[in-house]
Amino acid sequence: MVMTKCDQASIKTAGLIIIGNEILSGKTQDQNSFFLATELRSLGVSLLRISVIPDDLEMISKEAALFSSAFDVVFTSGGVGPTHDDITMEGIAKAFGVQLMRHPVLERTFHERYGKAANVAIMKMADVPAGSEVVEFETRNFPLVVFRNIYIFPGIPRYLQEKFNLVRERFRTSVFFLKRIYLRATEADIAAILNVVVEKNDCVTFGSYPILGNDDYQIIVTAESKIEADLAVALEELLGKLPGNIIVKIA
């Protein structure tokens, strides 16, 4: 998917693991995937996989191990609270054969914040896979924990977004250049032309998306690349081959 010759950045790829029965059962609509997909794209990172899995130790463990080795950076969402179904930390520790350890910064923070109310459930949230980094934080909420290349986020969208903003600049890399071509046509009309241009332009990714219920255009073709010059060449070629009267706009 991400060809090395087309992307020289050090952080190229990301994977996202959404942990939570409530998403799979339709009780809650996932908002974190779209937020992170949008953010990562604007930072230049290719999100290559999203996996939504239950609050299940074995599944979390397997997915964390797989994602950590497959992608440059991994994000998890959910399962970091104080109740029985919050087992993300345990799952990640299991994946790498390390113990859960009480992190001194978290322990101190929770004691300061909760005082006598810092019971076993609260202190459970201070237990992280041995070797985890705690990212400095200024918000009222829980700190962001990072284990190896895995960023462990809470599931509540507002908290996830606050924490992501603490670290987003770590991921910024060379950006994608994108053009959208709006066409008055069906996909069948342009498929043959598109195929020829796709074949010849290795470092440009094309997409074709039908749009329903719009009188002005019926397809958006997207062309994108990390190499601006390659995108310009591909775009010129495509526009040269498409019948001029179906091109509504380019943006």
Add this chain to the structure above:
Amino acid sequence: MVMTKCDQASIKTAGLIIIGNEILSGKTQDQNSFFLATELRSLGVSLLRISVIPDDLEMISKEAALFSSAFDVVFTSGGVGPTHDDITMEGIAKAFGVQLMRHPVLERTFHERYGKAANVAIMKMADVPAGSEVVEFETRNFPLVVFRNIYIFPGIPRYLQEKFNLVRERFRTSVFFLKRIYLRATEADIAAILNVVVEKNDCVTFGSYPILGNDDYQIIVTAESKIEADLAVALEELLGKLPGNIIVKIA
């Protein structure tokens, strides 16, 4: 996750594969996951995994093989149009070592519908993994193709929903019974109590979800089961242990 003794239905589990670069890059917000999660739950089916992957032959093939063996029924969304990035059928065929074959019903349908406009791109959509079933259809759109236990849906939400409605009754099984308990408390307050009740009630699944910005309640605890009597026992036990003054409502 789904314990056999707690669920005697023949269709118990489902997996969903969302295929599309446009979701991973944040260009489009996925609506199909939430729709199918909600529908499957109301039919009594446990959706156990959602995977969002790129338009990549190898990834589609691997995921289709994995999901087909892991779950009773599998749904895919996207990648069934006429352009170069529509390779879902090819990926599924590869997963099972079968050829793509032109399906006679689809071939006839497309010829009737498009006449002379039925070019190579259009007819590509008649090529399905050998052995596929075509579900009868009355809508104007493309038919629903089923290969083994894999239901192959288009990515456009309106089309996916229309097609799902053609077959939804195939999946109906024993339903889940669900109770929500709204609490004026923090998760830390109730975690210990919840743990005891969770331990003792094998066939009941509990969830605990913090709610932000609500003055009336701050947690929703969910309890659900396919066995109504077990749910009643667990609920009674939980309500007996929780302090009465934190219970806002049960629904």
